[in-house]
Amino acid sequence: MFDALGSRLRASLQRLGGKGRISEADLEAGLAEIRGALLDADVALPVTTQLVDAMRTRAVGDGIVGGLGAGDRLVSVVHGALTEALGGSGRELDLRERPASILLLGLQGAGKTTTAAKLALRLQREGRRPLLVAADPRRPAAAEQLALLGEAVGIPVHREPIGTPVAEIGRRALESARRLGRDLLIIDSSGRTTLDDELMQELRDLREAVQPRERILVLDAATGQQALAVAEGFKRAADPTGLILAKLDGDARGGAALSIAGGAGIPVLFIGTGERPEALERFHPDRIAGRILEMGDLATLAEIVRDAGGDVTAAPAVRLNAKGRPPEMSFTDLLDQLRQISSMGPIGQVMKMIPGMGGAAQQAEEAVAGGELKRAEAIILSMTPIERNEPALLTIPRRRRIAEGAGRSIEEVNRLVKRLEEIRLLMRRAGGMDPARLAAGGAGLPGKHSGGYIRPKEDRKAKKARRKGGRR
Ligand SMILES: Nc1nc2c(ncn2[C@@H]2O[C@H](COP(=O)(O)OP(=O)(O)OP(=O)(O)O)[C@@H](O)[C@H]2O)c(=O)[nH]1
Ligand SMILES: [Mg+2]
Incomplete structure (x- = not known):
């Protein structure tokens, strides 16, 4: 993920950082490149504009224009803006209630059911006693899939007969959690190809019945430019408290994370990196920003940017032998x-x-x-x-x-x-x-x-x- 974005951002930074003194025109040219890279990575247009503006403000505030040797400061400007857009310092799940509940929502096939099992496994390993809840009132296969996954990870699944209204499913699941001594509900809602009225109503009913503190939008990471629109739609229906980006292991360009965190203000909490129940990783905005910039740490990238001298063909002096060749085989x-x-x-x-x-x-x-x-x-x-x-x-x-x-x-x-x-x-x-x-x-x-x-x-x-x- 973010591979293409990363290498392009790095190339722009190297070009900019290599200038002896950065003029306003240099900065604008660099920002234009960064803008292109963000758009190509599927970051939504308004978010891209906002991000580039934030970088400009930071760069100007940092005295980068007219300054010398700005390589490392440029890196920190871009890293800082990316981190902030991705959600700043990150956030923990709020599960203080007993039972606490997490409602998962999202479009059809986004990865809700898989993610429900992944989250249950993870939180169980952290000491919780989860109960998975199948809350699709129409599709028997949906409950069946959750039941199989629950069995695989050793976590009980609550299901009701087809046609049971979701509010009823929610209430009964809460009762059964109390009865079984389970302290966490993870509710897998039904998916639809679009966020239609029926789905909106279902989500409202579930919220009212269970009052889940955490309402987490699950989104396929490959969702391109529409990611922000999808998030805004779910914001109206269920006011999501967080985002899980599933399928980031695929060929997703990763822009959805920036679009939604930066544009809809919904923080990314986890990322799905595979089909297995263990394939769920915490999302740390600063680390991901670092990963986007393809650096182990900030200092290293700053060093690379400085060394490059902005010239992509620049090379450390190569010692040549009498034949005008390097001493080793080239x-x-x-x-x-x-x-x-x-x-x-x-x-x-x-x-x-x-x-x-x-x-x-x-x-x-x-x-x-x-x-x-x-x-x-x-x-x-x-x-x-x-x-x-x-x-x-x-x-x-x-x-x-x-x-x-x-x-x-x-x-x-x-x-x-x-x-x-x-x-x-x-x-x-x-x-x-x-x-x-x-x-x-x-x-x-x-x-x-x-x-x-x-x-x-x-x-x-x-x-x-x-x-x-x-x-x-
Ligand atoms: N590679 C990969 N595949 C995933 C990931 N998460 C989910 N999938 C796959 O995506 C497909 C759809 O996942 P589901 O969990 O069934 O999606 P859903 O949102 O519950 O779908 P509906 O209930 O039909 O709306 C399945 O084949 C999953 O195995 C992930 O992080 N990585
Ligand atoms: Mg499902």
Whole structure:
């Protein structure tokens, strides 16, 4: 979730943060980019406008315009605005009554029934004794589904015959909770494709009968631009106290969280991240804002933004040897080697004559025949010259760009980068070896430490360089 939004926000921040001094025009250009990224992530228009305005106000208040080295302050401006829009400090469920009750509401298929079971399991683990309540007066299958889920998580389910009015279901469920010594009702209401009058009335009746302190809207995270409208509709019908965003594990862009929390003021309490009853996570606005910005912590992102100097092709100085190449094997070398291999013709014949080279020859031949070398070449050609010399720079957004440029998948780019890293390691260990063989034959060639496969083990420096360059 939020992947695309995150990488675009980060790119904008890097561009902005890299300016020596940020002019008003720079700030506006950056905000326009952020606005585009938010809209593309399905954040509702009014919320986007509001968020961008909030960022502008914070940035101006922070003296970022005309200021120097604003990288880290920019990050905190965007992080702060996102956190606030997502609901500030977050909120606990109010379940002080015994029995307390939670009413789940939402459109058809949003994930209410699944979420009811997830919540029940979670709260039971926190020491409560929940009773699940099937409150769909028309669909027998609805109660059946809840009964099965309840059984799976070991929590009792209250159900009434079809046709029982919801108010009646609510009252009887309360009675049975008291009788069974259950201190929490979790009510699964019926879903409808639209919020029609009948559903509105049902929700009102349930509220009146049970007086649930928590009325939680369950929304499919993939709901795009309509998310805010859906939330506003339910606000009129049942005044939701919180939101659970289900199915955030799918390809949802996550904008619904920002739309609803920021636009309708309904805080996101949990997110559903799978079909299993355990797949429910607490929602912490600040952490999610951090996740959107793809950073482990604020300080790190600020560092990355500063380091980037705003230039996407900027690279830490690469030490070059006498040939004007980096001291270690680069993609430029690999490209040369691949081209040599490709032009060698039936190299297998030659290589087979060299003792111990039979296996590598076969692998090289297969690589040529399978078009692997051509594909690798295309990927390397999509890299900038700086990237070819310094694989540590290949961050996820860069790899994505390279993959697109070469018409290959990002996994293939990842494999090639890994291959180069392995070759580098082997060369370091073997004290120099013909990279052509390694490039063709993979990392399996024994070097000085003969006797089988050498497991590439990164040294600390290489690891640090990679993590710095490839942080997501
Ligand atoms: N991947 C994934 N699937 C989910 C999640 N939550 C629910 N689902 C699936 O979404 C589908 C619909 O979920 P339900 O819980 O039946 O939805 P509902 O709101 O009760 O539907 P109605 O009662 O018909 O209105 C089911 O197939 C669930 O397994 C989630 O967080 N992740
Ligand atoms: Mg249901």
